[in-house]
Amino acid sequence: MSTTDTTEPASRAEFPFAVTITRPGHPTLYLGYRFQHSAEHAAWAFTDMLTGTAHPTGTTINWGATPPDVEIVPPAPTTPREIAEHPDFPGERPPIFPDLYARVLAQHGHDLAPKLWSNACSIYDAMHQPEEEAEVEVGSFPIDPHTLESVLLEHVGESETRAIFAALGAAAGGAR
Secondary structure, rough: OOOOOOOOOOOOOOEEEEEEOOOOOOOOEEEOOOOOOHHHHHHHHHHHHHHOOOOOOOOEEEEEEEEOOEEEEEOOOOHHHHHHHHHOOOOOOOOOOOOOHHHHHHHHHHHHHHHHHHHEEEEEEEEHHHHHOOOOOOOOOOOOOHHHHHHHHHHOHHHHHHHHHHHHHOOOOOOO
């Protein structure tokens, strides 16, 4: 879901708590959360970000029960692939606070968010690389494929790792 043009609004029942971000000159955002502590933590994180992030003057951030009859933006994606495929991923449209990274950071914290984002960037780059660069020659990997596999398993999970190796195997004529 986009923070700018949500196509399927989330329900108040699904997200009973919200962080309300009022930005003068821009639509007010209602970021939905399932739990009170999640909304409170996100509000504190967004407030901290205001000191080092470009945002409209007069931006205010509050949290509480989700108001009735508002369009709720659901929580940020939780996997690197979902982040990479999100319509608000950088390059898709001009960023405005809170951009997708700010939302991921507020939701997942400083330990996990940078790892998720780095993996999402790698996935995004692989998905958008020109055809001529996508072709892989057998033996062109600078590291042992078994080492690559263990690194990928640790950072992107088993299903993503299988998909990557399937694509590499097809590009290399079936060799692994």
